[in-house]
Amino acid sequence: MVCIDEAKEELRAKARPELTAKVENMDQYDTVILGYPNWWGLPPMAVFTFLESYNFAGKKIVPFCSHEGSGLGGSIRQIKMTVPDANLTAGVAIHGAAASHCDREVKLILEQAK
Ligand SMILES: Cc1cc2nc3c(=O)[nH]c(=O)nc-3n(C[C@H](O)[C@H](O)[C@H](O)COP(=O)(O)O)c2cc1C
Numbered sequence: 485m486v487c488i489d490e491a492k493e494e495l496r497a498k499a500r501p502e503l504t505a506k507v508e509n510m511d512q513y514d515t516v517i518l519g520y521p522n523w524w525g526l527p528p529m530a531v532f533t534f535l536e537s538y539n540f541a542g543k544k545i546v547p548f549c550s551h552e553g554s555g556l557g558g559s560i561r562q563i564k565m566t567v568p569d570a571n572l573t574a575g576v577a578i579h580g581a582a583a584s585h586c587d588r589e590v591k592l593i594l595e596q597a598k
Pocket residue numbers: 487488491492520521522523524525526549550551552553554555580
């Protein structure tokens with residue numbers, strides 16, 4: 485599949501795909517809820533473009549991912565390495581196939597964002 489081939493190549497090349505949108509007022513946010521799919525145990529490379537585009541020092545980041553078995557994988561460790569000055573929470577994993585019934589996980593995300 486084209487999407488999977490592209491994702492694989494981006495991961496291999498440690499690519500930083502350009503984002504089409506910018507957050508103009510990031511300074512106004514103390515807490516950022518960061519959602520992404522688990523791709524081979526990591527967030528898609530575009531998430532790293534995002535994390536490297538702003539100063540997250542002192543901000544709280546609440547990561548959550550959808551997955552099909554690997555949970556958060558190695559994503560928390562990799563996000564921590566990318567934004568070492570951010571205050572990262574434990575994160576929440578949502579099983580993609582059951583995403584329409586994830587009230588419990590949404591509550592966990594909101595708890596961590598408090
Ligand atoms: C390129 C790619 C790699 C993936 N790697 C994993 C993986 O390592 N572990 C896992 O549990 N799910 C993996 N998945 C499944 C995705 O996490 C799942 O499809 C996604 O969370 C559901 O969101 P979506 O509807 O946006 O695809 C992968 C999916 C894709 C497309």
